[in-house]
Amino acid sequence: MFLLFYFLISPVLLIIIYISLPFNKKIRVYLNKKNKTVHHVIDALSKINRKEKKVLLFHAASAGEFEQIQPILNQINRKKYFIIQTFTSPTIYNVAHNNSLFDVCCYHPLDVIWQSYSFFKKVNPDAYIVTRHDIWPSHLFITRKLNIKSYYINANLHKKSIWIKKILLSFSKSVFNYLDFCLVPSENIKNKFLQITSKQKIHITGDSRFDQILNRKNCNQDLNFLPSTYDNSFNIIFGSYDEYDVPIMIDSLINYYPNGAQSLKDLGHKIILVPHEIHEKDIQKTAKKLQRNQFKTILYSEIDFSSSQECSLLIVDKVGILADLYKHTQLAYIGSGFYDGVHSVIEPAVYGNAVSFGPNIELLDEAKHMYHNQLGFMIKDKNDMISFFDLHKQKTRLNQIHRDVIQYVNHNANASEKIIHFIEKTI
Known part of the structure; x- marks a missing residue:
């Protein structure tokens, strides 16, 4: 009928x-x-x-x-x-x-x-x-x-x-x-x-998404998408974030790094922000909020790969490279979990990142699996994000997560x- x-x-x-x-x-x-x-x-x-x-x-x-x-x-x-x-x-x-x-x-x-x-x-x-x-x-x-x-x-x-x-x-x-x-x-x-x-x-x-992401990793493993200054720092990425992620993202960064660029330098950390949609107006708005709190921001399009310029807070204004940036990072927050559903968690996991996301994970079976098996971290507020940042102090635990998430991805190949x-x- x-x-x-x-x-x-x-x-x-x-x-x-x-x-x-x-x-x-x-x-x-x-x-x-x-x-x-x-x-x-x-x-x-x-x-x-x-x-x-x-x-x-x-x-x-x-x-x-x-x-x-x-x-x-x-x-x-x-x-x-x-x-x-x-x-x-x-x-x-x-x-x-x-x-x-x-x-x-x-x-x-x-x-x-x-x-x-x-x-x-x-x-x-x-x-x-x-x-x-x-x-x-x-x-x-x-x-x-x-x-x-x-x-x-x-x-x-x-x-x-x-x-x-x-x-x-x-x-x-x-x-x-x-x-x-x-x-x-x-x-x-x-x-x-x-x-x-x-x-x-x-x-x-x-x-087959696992195979697709593993294939991309294997094809691009010899390519570098960031300056060499990122090789020796602890890097945190906010991937595919949307407007609903921005408040908690900015609040947690300001709280965890109270002196902005100086705090990042003291800890040896670098931050990478990759919006889901590349809109210049929104990017500038985010950059200005961070700059008012002593962060020094730089756009991906402004990087001079031939120099050793300092870029401790990078905002990516280029489409199509997010999946490859995860090879340079240790912690990854994946966006859209406060709106219509978290985006790909396999892309950061394939490189062994510790992965976090907002509460709306229903669309992705792998996000639910990672969360329920302590391979992924759910962020509901600023305090959860700060606790996620604190993983940089727990080297043994972080190394175990690195091994476990890679094993999980390979198991699904x-x-x-x-x-x-x-x-x-x-x-």
Whole structure:
């Protein structure tokens, strides 16, 4: 009943999308190029022998999801499989459409029943593979009707998810009834999915995000992203913080380092601030608050790597290097835990950082695991942050945390291989 209602209202959502065209450039780009990219895929498929190669269609709505599946794409036997990659966001499509990890790519159809049918009927992949949170009812319904195997990899479900709201449970069970396989990272997430789908569909294969982050570490291990002055100091990083983290971040720094730059120098500490969004106005506002309390701030864009200039409090105004900065730090506070959910805790853990975060950790199974196993520290107020800073005085404990978090990350490696093996034996 609910599923039928969804199919009936989805055209209304399509009308709303078209109405928004004059105001949304990304939607205009998507709609203007979608059909052309799909024709490109159909043309490429006409040139292969479908009896010799099976076709796998991977979907990644955004750049983050594409990063998660890259370790999987990198290990697939291209002699046996033809890879189609679909995107929703023009941003990641423009960056990645020529990537060698797949054979061809196109924009993914909107979740409207006739668009979904037209797309999957023409492309007709042997498997349709989605990741993380990107489940759409019409696509699953159509792939089932066309006998296309569907896989939900790195599947995640948290207690506040709309899929397990009581009012939507019947709808959720209907949607997941059309899914063939649900590949989850852990026993904990498996138990959550049992609320909406059968035990036979759920399989624990791990999370390919661990492989992606480990691969990045291995590829960039010889690169240095900070001046050599950071090699001999104790470095604390605030990674991907948002406006809700700023008050506690600034208050704790002012309290722990009462003389600002001089306190940092006396202790041999350096601070690195990396905002989630790079907005000059917000960065300047943060810098001025710290400067009023005797801190000397410098922007990443102002660093002279050829000199030994002192930069004890660095504010990073460059996108894309946060994951690599963790190799230079010992303590890491990960942002957004006071708002919509903490960001990646695996990135600092892979380098052995002691990791802390705000109280909203429900979205990340690994954050919950780290917290409940004393590998991560929950920050609820300024006093918690100060206690976290005090770890620099506890060398033995800090070294044990370093070993334990690296062991935890390594224990969760090789999920990509398990996911590929499962797909190969069930396709």
